[in-house]
């Protein structure tokens with residue numbers, strides 16, 4: 001048996017890279033096909049298909065019963081492989097794991113905003129469970145950040161400082177993080193779904209052999225079972241899946257920046273500091289940082305923007321895109337964003353792309369100019385306070401999601417808007 005490709009396949013090729021066995025290929029007609037002998041039915045490709053064209057073979061009821069029985073049985077020692085020994089698999093031991101941890105990501109002493117957002121979300125989870133909220137801060141000379149973490153909601157901070165933690169390296173950060181988990185046993189660990197957070201979370205979860213839900217957009221607690229309910233878009237954003245980690249601890253999740261609300265800091269709030277010993281020797285490390293090269297060119301930080309003017313294929317060409325999008329953004333004091341279609345057309349660089357494979361944004365106002373509102377775009381803008389759509393097609397899906405919609409031609413409406421805004425001296429965001 002192998003994964004099945006249904007006629008819904010539109011040939012986007014998104015699944016090819018997801019398959020670790022190289023079991024998928026595109027045939028001459030541009031349709032995905034499976035090499036049955038190679039497919040292990042691991043299911044990794046299924047999630048990546050935006051049109052649900054991939055299906056895993058159905059498990060027969062007999063097989064299901066066996067699977068359920070295995071789930072409920074105690075895992076026998078001989079069934080455990082070495083990393084699995086590190087994780088908790090027995091129900092009785094779950095209670096030993098307590099507390100909600102947030103990995104505090106920092107670079108050159110600046111805390112990533114997502115870590116503060118997660119302290120806000122983590123506070124709510126910890127309060128529901130009646131446990132402590134802890135920040136885990138790793139780095140070199142970063143102790144000056146500790147008080148800020150208490151002010152943003154942490155009851156306790158685990159601090160590990162060492163010159164070899166100056167730059168993020170998977171190896172060093174994972175080692176220290178795993179040691180802390182084994183010593184202090186948290187039940188939940190949250191990390192930002194940034195490049196660093198995604199890398200570290202995967203490494204830590206693998207080493208601990210526990211469950212990780214990546215790229216969550218919602219977190220809650222099932223109080224009866226004391227379980228983390230980690231919700232994330234699946235099947236290219238077409239459904240929301242809530243994922244549980246029933247028998248392993250800690251329960252881990254990465255969360256997209258700008259999805260959770262940062263709590264208001266409480267000046268002067270203090271907590272407990274636990275300083276961890278760090279034993280690291282450069283000569284024993286496999287990875288070396290030779291040089292840090294900072295990206296040249298304009299810095300784009302759409303996640304922090306209060307107003308975004310995004311353009312799509314409806315703007316026609318590069319020149320119009322730049323005239324209308326940049327023109328309106330300048331008149332209103334906003335930043336420019338783009339749909340993937342505009343990026344793929346070469347009108348603007350990829351770092352401006354908003355959506356599932358771009359950035360998730362949450363501005364006060366999001367303008368969608370000539371953007372249809374495909375699900376992969378919408379998942380990146382749902383946190384916006386106000387969405388204003390301008391589109392000539394009244395049936396465009398963006399109109400189902402927007403706060404204000406104008407059915408009309410961008411080439412007529414946007415220049416008028418720019419003119420009016422310039423006359424009135426733009427608007428100021430409160």
Ligand SMILES: Cc1cc2nc3c(=O)[nH]c(=O)nc-3n(C[C@H](O)[C@H](O)[C@H](O)COP(=O)(O)OP(=O)(O)OC[C@H]3O[C@@H](n4cnc5c(N)ncnc54)[C@H](O)[C@@H]3O)c2cc1C
Nearest residue numbers: 312313314339340341355356357358370371372392393410
């Ligand atoms: C795995 C995967 C991941 C993806 N990730 C992303 C992502 O991160 N971000 C993203 O944006 N897309 C993503 N996509 C692509 C997405 O599915 C859409 O193809 C894309 O968002 C369409 O971009 P668009 O709205 O600019 O173009 P179109 O869908 O072509 O829409 C153009 C719109 O402009 C309107 N229009 C045309 N002329 C005018 C005019 N003169 N005035 C006003 N309106 C006009 C049309 O009515 C139409 O609604 C992804 C797709 C896949 C398969």
Ligand code: SF4
Nearest residue numbers: 019039040042043045
């Ligand atoms: S189920 Fe796994 S092995 Fe099979 S095609 Fe999909 S990713 Fe490849």
Ligand code: SF4
Nearest residue numbers: 009010012013015049
């Ligand atoms: S991701 Fe889905 S639609 Fe795209 S090629 Fe693969 S099976 Fe076809």
